[in-house]
Amino acid sequence: MRYLDWLPPEATQITLVLFLAFLIGLEREERKAGGDKYAFGGVRTYPLIGLIGYVIATLAHGEWMPVALGFAVVAAFLLMSYWHKLSGSGYSSVTTEMTGLATYLIGVLVCRELYWLAATLTVASLLLLEFKTRLETLAQRIDPTDILIFTQFLLLAAVILPLLPNQAMSRFQINPFNTWLVVVAVSAISYGSYLLQRLRQGRGGLLLAALAGGAYSSTVTTVVLARRSAGAAAPRVYAGAIVMASGMMYLRLMAFLALFNFALLLRLWPLFSLLAALALLSGWLWSKSGSDAAVANEAYQPKNPLEISTALLFAVLFIAMLVATRLAAQYLGTAGVYTLAAVMGVSDVDPFIMGITQSTPQLTPLPVAAAAILIAASANNVAKGCYALSLGSREAGRQALLMLLALAALGLGLASVLWA
Incomplete structure (x- = not known):
C-alpha cells in the first residue's frame, strides 16, 4: 500500500x-x-x-x-x-x-x-x-535582417512545404513535396552557415568564413575570396581558403546524401571523406605558410541565403535536372549521365546531385550515380579554379587553380574506379 x-x-x-x-x-x-x-x-x-x-x-x-x-x-x-x-x-x-x-x-x-x-x-x-x-x-543585438531571413525560412519549411501534395506526378514521377523538401534541406544548411558567420563575425577570420561559406556554396565563396584577393598581399592565405571551401563542399554533399539517398552515401562517404580531408588539410597548411598571417583574421559580411526567388530558382533547376537525368539515363545511357554530370558540375552542382538522388536506383544504377556525382564535383572544382584565376590576384588565382585541378583529378580517378 x-x-x-x-x-x-x-x-x-x-x-x-x-x-x-x-x-x-x-x-x-x-x-x-x-x-x-x-x-x-x-x-x-x-x-x-x-x-x-x-x-x-x-x-x-x-x-x-x-x-x-x-x-x-x-x-x-x-x-x-x-x-x-x-x-x-x-x-x-x-x-x-x-x-x-x-x-x-x-x-x-x-x-x-x-x-x-x-x-x-x-x-x-x-x-x-x-x-x-x-x-x-x-533583442537589441538582433538585426532586423536576421528576423526577416528566419521568417523566410519558416515560410519555406512550415508554410509552403505542408501544402504540397506528397505524390508522384507526370511520367517523370516528380513529387512536389519531395522537390520542395530538397529546397528546404539546402536552405537549412545554407541558413546554418549564415548563422555561424553572423555569430562569429569579426572573430573567426578568413578561414572560418571559408569553412562556413563552403557549407553554404563553395562556388559563391570562391568568387568572393578571389575578388578580395585581388586587393590583398597574401595570395597563399586566399588560395588556401578557397581550397578549404571546396573541401566543405564534399561534407555538404554527404549531408544531402544522408538525407535523401543513404545507399549512395554508403558508397561515397569514404571517398568524399578522403577528398574533404585532403582539401581542408592542404588548404589550411597552405594558408599557414603565407607570409602575411594577419590577413587570416579578416572576415566578410555574409549575405542573405534564403531569398524566395533563389529558392524558387533552385526548385526549377532541381526539376530540370531530375527530368534531364532521367531522359539521359533512358535514351543516352551511362555516357549521357556522365556527360550531363560534367556539364552541370561547371554551373551548379547541387541541383544535379539532388536530382540524381531521386532517380537512383530506379533509372540510374548506384555505381553510375556515384561516379556521376564525383564527376560533377570534380567539374565544379575545375570551374572554381577558373573563377579564382580570372577574378583573383595572379598568384592567388594560379595557386588555387593548381590545387583545385589536383583535387578534381583525384576525384576523376576515384570515379574511374567506380565506373570500371
Whole structure:
C-alpha cells in the first residue's frame, strides 16, 4: 500500500498548484526587493490566483464557460493593477500581469491533470522572468535582417512545404513535396552557415568564413575570396581558403546524401571523406605558410541565403535536372549521365546531385550515380579554379587553380574506379 493512498487526489493537486505558483511568486518578490515598487503580487498573491483557477476548474465539471469567466475576472483585477502602475510611473510593461494570468491557467491545467503542461508553463514563465535583461539585450543585438531571413525560412519549411501534395506526378514521377523538401534541406544548411558567420563575425577570420561559406556554396565563396584577393598581399592565405571551401563542399554533399539517398552515401562517404580531408588539410597548411598571417583574421559580411526567388530558382533547376537525368539515363545511357554530370558540375552542382538522388536506383544504377556525382564535383572544382584565376590576384588565382585541378583529378580517378 502506498503511503499517500489515504490522501484524496485533490490534496496532491492543490499542493502542486501551491508549489508551482509559489515559485512564480518568489521570483516576483525578488523583483520587488530590487526596487520595483509597482510590482504586482508575491508569494501570497500568485498562489491564491493559482488556487482560484484550480477551484473554478473543479466546480466547472469540464465546462469551459466558468473557467473563461474566472479568467476574465482575474484579468480585470490585473488590468486595475496595470492601470495603477501606468498612471503612477508611466512604466508600460505588462509582464507581471501576463504572469498572473499564466498562474491562473496553471491551476486549471493541474485540475485537468495536465501536469506536464502545467510544469512546463511554470518553468517557461520563470525563465522568461529571470532572463529579462539578457533577453532584452539579445533583442537589441538582433538585426532586423536576421528576423526577416528566419521568417523566410519558416515560410519555406512550415508554410509552403505542408501544402504540397506528397505524390508522384507526370511520367517523370516528380513529387512536389519531395522537390520542395530538397529546397528546404539546402536552405537549412545554407541558413546554418549564415548563422555561424553572423555569430562569429569579426572573430573567426578568413578561414572560418571559408569553412562556413563552403557549407553554404563553395562556388559563391570562391568568387568572393578571389575578388578580395585581388586587393590583398597574401595570395597563399586566399588560395588556401578557397581550397578549404571546396573541401566543405564534399561534407555538404554527404549531408544531402544522408538525407535523401543513404545507399549512395554508403558508397561515397569514404571517398568524399578522403577528398574533404585532403582539401581542408592542404588548404589550411597552405594558408599557414603565407607570409602575411594577419590577413587570416579578416572576415566578410555574409549575405542573405534564403531569398524566395533563389529558392524558387533552385526548385526549377532541381526539376530540370531530375527530368534531364532521367531522359539521359533512358535514351543516352551511362555516357549521357556522365556527360550531363560534367556539364552541370561547371554551373551548379547541387541541383544535379539532388536530382540524381531521386532517380537512383530506379533509372540510374548506384555505381553510375556515384561516379556521376564525383564527376560533377570534380567539374565544379575545375570551374572554381577558373573563377579564382580570372577574378583573383595572379598568384592567388594560379595557386588555387593548381590545387583545385589536383583535387578534381583525384576525384576523376576515384570515379574511374567506380565506373570500371
